[in-house]
Amino acid sequence: xxxxxxxxxxxxxxxxxxxxxxxxxxxxxxxxxxxxxxxxxxxxxxxxxxxxxxxxxxxxxxxxxxxxxxxxxxxxxxxxxxxxxxxxxxxxxxxxxxxxxxxxxxxxxxxxxxxxxxxxxxxxxxxxxxxxxxxxxxxxxxxxxxxxxxxxxxxxxxxxxxxxxxxxxxxxxxxxxxxxxxxxxxxxxxxxxxxxxxxxxxxxxxxxxxxxxxxxxxxxxxxxxxxxxxxxxxxxxxxxxxxxxxxxxxxxxxxxxxxxxxxxxxxxxxxxxxxxxxxxxxxxxxxxxxxxxxxxxxxxxxxxxxxxxxxxxxxxxxxxxxxxxxxxxxxxxxxxxxxxxxxxxxxxxxxxxxxxxxxxxxxxxx
Amino acid sequence: xxxxxxxxxxxxxxxxxxxxxxxxxxxxxxxxxxxxxxxxxxxxxxxxxxxxxxxxxxxxxxxxxxxxxxxxxxxxxxxxxxxxxxxxxxxxxxxxxxxxxxxxxxxxxxxxxxxxxxxxxxxxxxxxxxxxxxxxxxxxxxxxxxxxxxxxxxxxxxxxxxxxxxxxxxxxxxxxxxxxxxxxxxxxxxxxxxxxxxxxxxxxxxxxxxxxxxxxxxxxxxxx
Numbered sequence: 139x140x141x142x143x144x145x146x147x148x149x150x151x152x153x154x155x156x157x158x159x160x161x162x163x164x165x166x167x168x169x170x171x172x173x174x175x176x177x178x179x180x181x182x183x184x185x186x187x188x189x190x191x192x193x194x195x196x197x198x199x200x201x202x203x204x205x206x207x208x209x210x211x212x213x214x215x216x217x218x219x220x221x222x223x224x225x226x227x228x229x230x231x232x233x234x235x236x237x238x239x240x241x242x243x244x245x246x247x248x249x250x251x252x253x254x255x256x257x258x259x260x261x262x263x264x265x266x267x268x269x270x271x272x273x274x275x276x277x278x279x280x281x282x283x284x285x286x287x288x289x290x291x292x293x294x295x296x297x298x299x300x301x302x303x304x305x306x307x308x309x310x311x312x313x314x315x316x317x318x319x320x321x322x323x324x325x326x327x328x329x330x331x332x333x334x335x336x337x338x339x340x341x342x343x344x345x346x347x348x349x350x351x352x353x354x355x356x357x358x359x360x361x362x363x364x365x366x367x368x369x370x371x372x373x374x375x376x377x378x379x380x381x382x383x384x385x386x387x388x389x390x391x392x393x394x395x396x397x398x399x400x401x402x403x404x405x406x407x408x409x410x411x412x413x414x415x416x417x418x419x420x421x422x423x424x425x426x427x428x429x430x431x432x433x434x435x436x437x438x439x440x441x442x443x444x445x446x447x448x449x450x451x452x453x454x455x456x457x458x459x460x461x462x463x464x465x466x467x468x469x470x471x472x473x474x475x476x477x478x479x480x481x482x483x484x485x486x487x488x489x490x491x492x493x494x495x496x497x498x499x500x501x502x503x504x
Numbered sequence: 505x506x507x508x509x510x511x512x513x514x515x516x517x518x519x520x521x522x523x524x525x526x527x528x529x530x531x532x533x534x535x536x537x538x539x540x541x542x543x544x545x546x547x548x549x550x551x552x553x554x555x556x557x558x559x560x561x562x563x564x565x566x567x568x569x570x571x572x573x574x575x576x577x578x579x580x581x582x583x584x585x586x587x588x589x590x591x592x593x594x595x596x597x598x599x600x601x602x603x604x605x606x607x608x609x610x611x612x613x614x615x616x617x618x619x620x621x622x623x624x625x626x627x628x629x630x631x632x633x634x635x636x637x638x639x640x641x642x643x644x645x646x647x648x649x650x651x652x653x654x655x656x657x658x659x660x661x662x663x664x665x666x667x668x669x670x671x672x673x674x675x676x677x678x679x680x681x682x683x684x685x686x687x688x689x690x691x692x693x694x695x696x697x698x699x700x701x702x703x704x705x706x707x708x709x710x711x712x713x714x715x716x717x718x719x720x721x722x723x724x725x726x727x728x
Contacts (some may be wrong), residue, residue: 145725187618205598272721273641310613369673399598400600400601402598403594403599404600404611404615405559405583406557406559406586406594406617407586407592407611407615407659408583408584408586408587408589408612408616409583409615410580410582410583410615411580412614436651462723495559495560496559497551497559497560498591500550500554500594501516501551501554503549
């Protein structure tokens, strides 16, 4: 159970991080040199002056630019938090889809008008947690903002995002003329890396102040981290696997030693060595099957609970996704793995059982 | 002669000393006879029956079973002989607790590869013959000691053996049930023409036996 829970939880972390990679795919992200970028999110570090967008826009190969201001919820409860409780993104109206892609709005909602200053979009997780409805008004730092739409998404990031017009976000959060990054859409057919190099060459002269990151570069930043997480996951799985095999072996040994008389009787009746081994292996394999099914069921509940706690996604939203998080393939693999491990673990007890002789038992009794 | 032993010896190593449980025993058991081996506890009765029943290997000497020297057979060959030719009855019944009376009787037939339907039919018939047709689906813990021993007798007869070896079959039974069990074994011996070898110190068994041996400190002696 713990094996499933832990490995799946870690897997969900890496999935959440990988999910970020789906944002701004193929685009160039221009960020401050001191900015820490995890996939598509500028996590912390310096911001950029908004006017830099004009310099970027004038670079050959650049089709369009969209400045964004990211503000992360400050109430982080734990270092293990996969994503913050909420993310506020300031984006110029009309460019919403740069961030949201094809994510639909909950029924009754609309995209805000292009010249709006007080209309916002809220992710479904936040809406559900705080009972926010379409056309309701919420107060952020003393400003009344109208919720025009609620993003209907299972994305852990978009689900807790508040999308605000850029100017309004700068004003509310006191970041005048400041952006966290500029999303650069390159022209079709151009070499994205070349465009990124051009932007860096242009803006880093004479002082190095920005990074222009392509998708590949963002991946290469995060890959070592993901590899390490996966390595830990593998290590934990390995330790738990060995532990479970040891426990199964011990339990099977106890079981067999308590039933020595039965195996001795089978010996006297003429049961073959193989049939006695198969009896024990089948029993242990069946226990392994039951154990793994129960483990997966409880592990899935544990996983959903853990993920819900860490990501702040309401638990009821995660339950329908249980088969996405714990895929049928993972289920099959886990059950197969546990049954095989149980059978292997039962081999020594099975041999011990098969070697039990009625003569030894009777001699010990009389 | 169904069983003949020549200078049969079995020693065990216990701590630093050798214990001679069966000492140069010569025994001859004719087909269809009822043989009783009597002796006090620790005299070597069980060891002798284990050797004759091919459950144990002799240290030295020979065992001839149905005219064939079986002293040096492999475990697999001995197992096959046991399965097809020898039925066992134990003092403590040795029924498998998780199986019903019917399943316990079916077990040797299943091991011998009999078809399930045939197993069930024969097992039912055997349990009927020992008066337990009403206990087919009962597990051992739901049966009395006498009933358990009767299930064990039915199980011993499952593969229609040439010989039944019973080790203290009445040791755990009250005198009335013991008497019924002896009568049942005697009946099987006479009607089925199955050789019965019983280790006991129950005088009622001695009374019905064709041949009586006594054993003391591993030495066997023909009494009558």
